Amino acid sequence: MPNRLGVKGYAGGDNWCTQYINFKEDRKVAEAGLKFIELLNSKVEIDPRPTIFLTKNEVTEAEAVWGEKPESKKRIILAPGGGFSEKCWGDENFSHLINLLLKNKDYQLCIIGSKEDKSRISANDSSQPTNLCGKLSIRQSAAVVSVADFVICNSSLCMHLAGAFKKPALTLLGEWYDSAELHQKQWGYSESIIKGKELKAYRNQTCSVSEAYALILQGLEQSNSQN
Secondary structure, three states, X not given: OOOOEEEEOOXXXXXXXXXXXXXXOOOOHHHHHHHHHHHOOOOOOOOOOOOOOOOHHXXXXXXXXXXXXXXXXXXXEEXXXXXXXXXXXXXXXXXXXXHHHOOOOOEEEEXXXXXXXXXXXXXXXXXXXXXXXXXXXXXXXXXXXXXOOEEEEOOOHHHXXXXXXXXXXXEEOOOOOOEHHHHHHHHOOOOEEEEOOEHHHOEOOOOXXXXXXXXXXXXXXXXXXXX
């Protein structure tokens, strides 16, 4: 294999490479991946975010899932699932948050995720949020996000679905992460807010429910002013 491309300065193994890109901790991961194109003596201008091509039928079905949307209504996705528990903001936090959101009758709330996520969020009025956990494929989940107004999630697939469709999102980090600022640089999008611990700034706790709620209100207000 004459051409061996890799990364130098991350976890070793670059000695076998014929060419490599330098690891930069504060560089967006997608942008780092695109640097390999330059090693192939080529250059392209690509927005470093996922691209998902939905069919018209998929979008129509997603609109039907949400139902009719009066002008004043806001469609809000909650996705409480994640790879492992320390990565997640926490079921109890999501439950407190959804009960705050349920007080506003102008919010349409939809919970998405795998069937294991179905019981993560406990709402005082279980008839209000639409719980679709375990009922949607990944593409159907993407379509539902594509017609939403705001997304609340852990650092998970749903964060990147929101990024794909340029939807405002609040990503809430769990105890696993030491720096929300670094996570924003590596994985975030311009429309998103990532909140969690920031050990360098002596913030040793994850985002509180009241802080998350305030950020959601702020995000929805900004979304209104841009529309």
